[in-house]
Amino acid sequence: MDNLKNLYYYIMREYFTEALVLDKKDSGELDNLIFFYTEKLGKVVARAKSSRKITSKLAGHLEPLNYVKVRLVDKNGFQVVDALTSNRQSALRTPKTSAAQFGQALIFLQFIEAMTMELQPDKKIWLTIKKSFKNLEEDKFSYKPILQALGFDPQFASCNVCEKQVDYFSKTEHVFLCKKCAVKIKKDEVVLME
DSSP, X not given: OHHHHHHHHHXXXXXXXXXXXXXXXXXXTTEEEEEEEETTTEEEEEEETTTTSTTOSSTTTSSTTOEEEEEEEESSXXXXXXEEEEEOOGGGGSTTSOHHHHHHHHHHHHHHHHHOOBTOOOHHHHXXXXXXXXXXXXXXXXXXXXXXXXXXXXXXXXOTTTOOOOOEEETTTTEEEXXXXXXXXXXXXXXXXX
């Protein structure tokens, strides 16, 4: 029985999926932790070994805002084995893109990271994220579709404090707020629902 138990720890599961790079953080001397929202697994945090080396072939692909085809291995946590960029959100990286649009894209990535749970795949959320970026490129962006996909429909909501019409959503408290009540909360914790 112990041999079977030990064998289980050596079994690796491999996944190949499309993913949006949400964030990356330094880990150790040369590694990064990469935060993905994937089509097949939902949100995943994976280690990219030696990705901070100058010679790393993964580094350019694992930048926030990139859509990548990624191969992950799960053995005591996820590890990035291969990644290839499929879309760099090129429209958001041109000189024509306003700083406000680019900033909005990065804030949206933070919102997705804060609002999703690891290993909870949802096709509707995945498709809504992809559509939201197209809308952002066309200057038609709104948080309403992603909130609806996450189960927070603003159509039937009222302010959590005073029950007036809602204008904002708190990503930390998961509540809707009106303009007056949202002033009391830190700016980086609320999103405008336009």
